[in-house]
Amino acid sequence: MALVHKLRGIYKSVLLSSVSQSWSKDIQKVKPNLFVRNTSTSKPSYEKKEVNVTFIRANGEKLLAKGKEGDSLLDIIVNNELDIDGYGACEGTLTCSTCHLILTKEDYDRLPEKPTDEELDMLDLAFDLTDTSRLGCQIIMTKELDGLQVKIPSTIYDARS
Amino acid sequence: MTNSGILLKCLRQLSSQNIIPHICVVGAGPAGFYATQQILKSINNVKVDIIEKLPVPYGLVRFGVAPDHPEVKNVINTFDKIAQDIRVQFLGNINVGRDITLYELKQYYHAVLLTYGASEDKKLMIPGENLKNVISANHFVGWYNGLPNHQNLNIDLNKTDAIILGQGNVAIDIARILLSPIDKLKKTDITSYSLECLSRSKVRRVWLVGRRGPLQASFSIAELRELLKLENCKTYWRSNDFKGIQDIVPNLARPRKRLTELMLKSIEESSFDNRICDKEFHPIFLRGPVEFLGFDSVENVKLSVNELEGDHFLKQIAKSIGEFEEISCGLAFKSIGYKSTQIDPSIPFDLESGRIINSSGKVEKGLYTAGWVATGPIGVILSTMANAFTAGKLLAKEVELMKQMPGYHELQKFLRKKGICIINYEGWKKIDNEECERGKKLGKPREKIVDISEMIEIASN
Numbered sequence: 001m002a003l004v005h006k007l008r009g010i011y012k013s014v015l016l017s018s019v020s021q022s023w024s025k026d027i028q029k030v031k032p033n034l035f036v037r038n039t040s041t042s043k044p045s046y047e048k049k050e051v052n053v054t055f056i057r058a059n060g061e062k063l064l065a066k067g068k069e070g071d072s073l074l075d076i077i078v079n080n081e082l083d084i085d086g087y088g089a090c091e092g093t094l095t096c097s098t099c100h101l102i103l104t105k106e107d108y109d110r111l112p113e114k115p116t117d118e119e120l121d122m123l124d125l126a127f128d129l130t131d132t133s134r135l136g137c138q139i140i141m142t143k144e145l146d147g148l149q150v151k152i153p154s155t156i157y158d159a160r161s
Numbered sequence: 162m163t164n165s166g167i168l169l170k171c172l173r174q175l176s177s178q179n180i181i182p183h184i185c186v187v188g189a190g191p192a193g194f195y196a197t198q199q200i201l202k203s204i205n206n207v208k209v210d211i212i213e214k215l216p217v218p219y220g221l222v223r224f225g226v227a228p229d230h231p232e233v234k235n236v237i238n239t240f241d242k243i244a245q246d247i248r249v250q251f252l253g254n255i256n257v258g259r260d261i262t263l264y265e266l267k268q269y270y271h272a273v274l275l276t277y278g279a280s281e282d283k284k285l286m287i288p289g290e291n292l293k294n295v296i297s298a299n300h301f302v303g304w305y306n307g308l309p310n311h312q313n314l315n316i317d318l319n320k321t322d323a324i325i326l327g328q329g330n331v332a333i334d335i336a337r338i339l340l341s342p343i344d345k346l347k348k349t350d351i352t353s354y355s356l357e358c359l360s361r362s363k364v365r366r367v368w369l370v371g372r373r374g375p376l377q378a379s380f381s382i383a384e385l386r387e388l389l390k391l392e393n394c395k396t397y398w399r400s401n402d403f404k405g406i407q408d409i410v411p412n413l414a415r416p417r418k419r420l421t422e423l424m425l426k427s428i429e430e431s432s433f434d435n436r437i438c439d440k441e442f443h444p445i446f447l448r449g450p451v452e453f454l455g456f457d458s459v460e461n462v463k464l465s466v467n468e469l470e471g472d473h474f475l476k477q478i479a480k481s482i483g484e485f486e487e488i489s490c491g492l493a494f495k496s497i498g499y500k501s502t503q504i505d506p507s508i509p510f511d512l513e514s515g516r517i518i519n520s521s522g523k524v525e526k527g528l529y530t531a532g533w534v535a536t537g538p539i540g541v542i543l544s545t546m547a548n549a550f551t552a553g554k555l556l557a558k559e560v561e562l563m564k565q566m567p568g569y570h571e572l573q574k575f576l577r578k579k580g581i582c583i584i585n586y587e588g589w590k591k592i593d594n595e596e597c598e599r600g601k602k603l604g605k606p607r608e609k610i611v612d613i614s615e616m617i618e619i620a621s622n
Contacts, residue, residue, distance in 0.1 A: 085202075086195070086546045089239065093232035095383075098543055121383040124416035125541055 051146040055082060055101075058154030069143055073136035073150065074099045084152060092137035094118050097126035099136035102151040108132035111139060128153040182207045182560050183568030185270040187257050187504075188277035189213035190220020191542055192532020192549040194240040196274055199553030201248060204560075208568050209249045210270075215309065216253040216584040216616040217592060218244065220278055222542075223609075224308045227334040228349035229341065231606065236542060244586050250569060253584035254617065258504035260581050261572075263528075269571045272527045272560045274552065275508065275517060279499040279533040283515070285326070289453025290495070294320070298331050298496035305338060305355040307609035312354070317458070318362035320491025324462050326450045327496030328371040330541075333384040335494055336367045340394045340440045350600065350607040366441045368488060372449040372479040374469055375406055375424055376413075381541070382420045389427050394440040398428045402446040409474070448486060449479055453493060461487045499538035522552030529556045588620030595619050 048068040053076055055063040067076035074088045077099075090096040100123065103111075111134070115123070119138050123129055133153075141148070184200055186193045189211045197209050217223065219237055226233045244251050255261065257277070266273050282297045289295065294317050303311030323339055325332045338346070343360045351359075371378060389396055403425065410421055448464040455461065465481035500515025509518040509525070516537050517530045524530050531552035532545050576583060592610060599608035610616050 085199070085550055086543075089236045089542065089546065090232050091235040091238065093235060095230065095232040095235075096541070096543060098546070117386065118383065120419065121381070121386060124382055124419055125543065127543070127547070129415065 049143045049146075051141045051143065051148075053141070054147075054149040055084075056149060056151045058152065067141055069141055071141050073101060073139045073141070076141070077136060088137065094122055094135070094137070097122045097135065100126040100128075100153055101134055101136045101139070102128075102130050102153055103132045103134060104149070105132055107145075107148060107150070108134070111145075112142065113138070113140065126153070180562040180565055182272070182562055183270045183566045184209045184272050184274065184556065184560070185266050185568075185572075186211045186274045186276055187266075188220065188275065188532070188534070189218035189251060189253070190276060190278050190532065191222060191236065191240075191545050192276035192278070192534075192552075193220070193274070194218075194243050195546045195549035196276060196529075196531045196553035196556070197249060198239070198243050199550045200557045201243070201246060203554060203557030207248055207557075210569050210572070211244070211249065211251050212255045212257060213251065213253045214256045214277070216613060216620055217589055218251055218253065218586075224303060224306045225331075226306075227302075227338065228306065228351035229337070229346060231349065233542070251584075251586040251589060252569075252572075253589060253620075254582055254613075255576060260576060260579060263505040263507050265575065266572075267527060269567050269569075269575075271562060271566050272529060272556050274556055275524070275528070275530040275534055276532045276549065277501070277504060277534050279501040279515065279538040281500050281502050281515070282495065283498045283500050285450055285495055285497060287450055287452055289455065289459065292453050292455050293317070293458035294491060295453050295459050295493045295495065298325075298327065298335055298494050299499060301335060301494060302331060305351050305359075307352040307611045309611050309613050312352075312611045316358070316492070318358060318364055318492070321363055322366045322368070322488070322490040323364045323492040323494065324368040324370060324488055324490040325494045325496055326370050326462075327494075327498070328369055328444070329379045329496060329498065330381055330384050332369055332494070332496040333380045333388060335496060336369055336442060337384075337388055337391065339364050339367050340388070340391055340442060342392055345392075348605055350605055350609060352609055352611060353603065364492065365439060366443065368490065369442070369444045370448050370450070370464065371444075371446045372467055373477065374446045374474075375403055375421060376409065376417065376474040377469075377477065378420065378424075378446070382416070382423055385420070385423060388442060389423075391440070391442070393438050394442055395434060395436055395438040396427055396431055396442045396444070398424065398431060399445055400428055403428065447479065449481060451481075451485065454487070458491065459493050460491065461489050462493055463487050499533070501534040501538075522548070522555050523559075527561070582617055582621065584617065584620045591622065592616050592619050 048070055051067050051069060053065050053067060053073065055065060063082050065076050065080040065082060067079065074092050077084060077087055086098050089098040115134060119135050122135060123133050126133060182204060184207060186197055186209060193211055197211060200207060200209055219240060222234055222237060243249060282299045296316055300311045300314050304314040325335055346356055406421060407425065410418060413421060447467045449467050450462060451465050452463040453459045454463060464486045466484040466486060467479040468482050469477040470480045471477040503510035511518050514537055517524055517534055519530045519535050522529050522531050522535060529552050531549040536548055573583060596607045596609055600606050
């Protein structure tokens with residue numbers, strides 16, 4: 001168990017260093033991890049297989065993250081402390097659309113769980129809605145999805161700044 | 162960024178090396194917190210004071226979001242983290258415009274950001290608006306959510322028919338609160354006095370009236386779906402309202418298409434629905450309020466029969482065809498939207514649209530605005546978030562640091578001299594704690610305290 005914790009610590013620190021590159025673009029030095037939610041909606045399980053996900057910002061910047069089978073993409077963003085403004089405001093309760101992500105057609109079609117009416121209802125309120133949009137809180141990682149690449153939509157906020 | 166831009170920034174940073182920006186945010190609702198989040202992210206060494214008229218924070222998340230939608234209130238967790246940042250202070254119980262002017266605030270802060278929302282109703286301006294039991298949606302929502310101003314709402318629920326004029330999400334919230342089984346509301350943080358009143362309610366039929374047609378309906382699909390699924394409640398559409406709609410559906414963009422399809426599906430299903438339910442929901446379209454009728458209290462609402470004018474459905478307007486319909490109802494709600502107020506005469510304000518005149522959040526040098534007071538009362542929390550991020554970022558980029566500003570230091574001296582008791586975040590936490598304790602005893606998540614002097618007393622202990 002201790003070894004697992006250590007490994008977890010190592011990959012976290014590696015990830016954080018890659019994420020900090022994105023922060024350096026900001027005007028002034030910022031305080032890291034301040035507003036990132038630190039709770040996960042799924043229980044951590046060390047027996048489950050590790051999976052990789054790449055989140056691609058609207059400007060093309062790639063954020064690499066690791067998670068486990070059974071994690072939602074929202075969990076992975078939270079657990080990896082990825083710095084995405086306003087992401088996951090309702091904390092995965094299907095009452096907002098701030099965890100909106102855009103998939104490729106191929107990935108969208110191969111996801112085992114199709115979106116429910118309730119998820120589509122929320123997506124209908126999202127900015128930059130596409131036919132392959134999903135909510136990150138509803139996409140559960142499986143080992144088949146390892147290596148998944150998803151786009152973070154440019155919100156009105158990004159587009160105007 | 163251009164070279165001159167970088168140069169300017171360097172110059173600005175050199176000249177302002179030892180000056181800590183003091184920012185004042187007026188209004189502790191979602192716009193205020195989200196803008197603060199962006200300011201903190203952009204400037205490392207900064208002081209942000211969030212001033213709030215009430216002793217308690219979170220604005221419409223506390224006083225607007227319906228009690229049976231607790232998940233929406235999860236955003237409070239983010240606001241709580243922002244408020245606990247050492248660079249931020251929550252300063253409650255300060256009424257800008259009464260306790261302190263905007264001019265005075267500008268003497269203490271490098272920049273002021275106005276995020277005080279939209280707390281007034283739009284008026285219908287029709288005869289009978291002042292009859293008893295013609296209730297403003299805003300007041301009713303404030304009443305069940307424990308807004309101090311509206312705790313003593315004069316409402317008589319001993320009526321069978323209620324009409325709601327307007328079809329936005331607030332109108333839907335009101336319909337749901339009136340039509341929900343009381344046992345469902347008991348477990349929410351709805352105020353005990355309103356729960357008690359609702360438990361004796363005789364309202365069994367709720368009309369939801371829109372001036373335009375189904376294609377212009379302003380409720381969101383999630384809100385409608387929830388209402389259609391309500392236990393022991395049956396929906397009655399008027400199929401005449403939907404003439405020709407089916408043919409247009411294929412040409413609609415996805416959100417409007419799905420919403421329209423849901424309504425059409427519900428019409429179809431209701432024709433097979435033989436249930437006998439205690440409660441009825443009657444959404445009706447193409448009817449505009451003309452007059453409230455009644456002697457002392459409202460008894461009928463006179464509606465004009467409308468048709469739509471214009472080519473594109475999004476731009477079509479409702480026009481009366483000169484025929485009228487009366488609906489008998491002992492209770493009427495006006496839910497046609499909010500507007501903001503000019504809390505200080507020096508704020509450039511458009512009285513017509515009820516919002517602060519601004520360009521992408523900038524009002525004038527050193528003065529910014531975000532949220533409903535800036536955009537008008539439209540959109541869900543996501544739109545307010547996006548808008549507040551833009552304004553917060555702009556403020557952080559532009560704030561001029563020509564000289565030291567005293568910030569909180571002078572503000573609190575000024576207010577103390579005037580006898581104003583400032584409630585800080587620690588004080589709010591005491592209120593929060595007390596509310597949760599009281600809620601626990603009643604088997605609900607929270608029992609809100611609605612009396613301002615009681616809030617102050619608890620916070621000051």
